[in-house]
Amino acid sequence: MSEETIAFKCGSCKQVPDKPLLKDKNVEIVAIEDAMDWADFKHDTPDLNTEIWERALKPPAKGDLKKVQVYFPFHMSVGETFWTLFRPAYSHFNGWDEHPEEINFSAFIKCRFEDIISKNEKKAWINVRVEEVLLLKDVCNKIPARDGAGYLDSFHMFGEPQLFQYKDWIFLDANAQSNLGIWALIKRVKDYNHLVAYGSWEFHSNMVYCGNLIIPEDELNSFMHISE
Template identity: 40%
Template sequence: MEQEVIALVCSTCKSLSEHVKMESEFFDIVGFENDVMEWSDYDNDVPPLDAPHWMWSDRPPEQGQVRTVKVCHPFHMVVGNPFWMLYTPVSSSLNGWDSHPEEIEHSSFVRCSIECVLEQDNFKAWLRVKVLEVWMIKDYNKRFPIRDGSNGYLEDFEMFGKPCIFNYQDWLFISAGAQGDLGVWGLVKRIDSQYHMLVYGDWGIHRNNAFGGNILLPKHQIEGWIEQAIHNERYQTVE
């Protein structure tokens, strides 16, 4: 029996989403970033795919629920196969953790599978998904074993140069990119004067991936970045 695949097209260049390998030797979770999926409180009756405005849900996903979501490029997934999705509450989904850092500890990776397709065109789709698991980001330093972050994790930040750093309580949100076309970011938790990267993001025109784990980063390197960011006026702290 042929598998049903949901693969959506880029609205800019019309290229088709490519399959994302949902495993990594560097991380415990591989999934899509939150921009790829929007959560709703609709059931089977959904707005038109091209509707400019509709009501986002402020109800976080819970294990066992069946929810209606809207997905866009670069989403690519086989109906019925499980996949991970970064979930952030509504305000930080719209404006980022740096605008709503209080939502960091309410964010999670959600493991889902597609139950059925409600509506679909080339660019977007309304889906019913089953919520299989919800793993809160704030617990990853306890959930996952520590990985050595001294090699293979920070090179892309160095490549882009001069990362921006946002500090909220024990959290650092570090981002670097190239003129809005591609970039990387990391969510780092300060624990006992050490720096643990619990989420890493890698984005570009045709990718929007998020990774979860417990990566112990070199302390001297992160504190060097902080000093550099302060000097370059690319550091912001909020209590």
């Protein structure tokens, strides 16, 4: 493996997964998730063994050079660009269901991997340049709407999903004994349900897909009883 590439072995199978596929013709953005933590400190970069350090509470701005700590399943090379889902620190650790007020400060971030600061077998500090920032609350205004019929069908393959509502947001989450799972974030705008983010995760990947997909009312209603 090149010294300019950062990748980590799976803790279970001890293999390094392939680089993620970051294109999908059905959505505008394919992003990685749960593979990096955004720092928010002014002092020197902490040692990789330091667990407690300041995480970012708000998204970066376009043009920023930011320090991030990356870990499995991150797999990228210096010079590559990629999208990632940024969640402020509290929801990053505990989920939007615990901190729904942070949904409006969550964003898809396009980054360029600039250089490696330090690394070991499990973690690395790297610098990334922020090229684009798309707040989740702005997706409906920035991406043209398309038909999203059928996009929630996969939830029927799991047991009854979890659902919570916060203001104009609806969040669905389902998993199979914590081995693999999916989630969907829907923004209610007037009489329409806009699927703006769809997550899919398993042992070796954690991906998020961004679009502006209109979910038919009857398809969403099949889940709405869960929150009652």
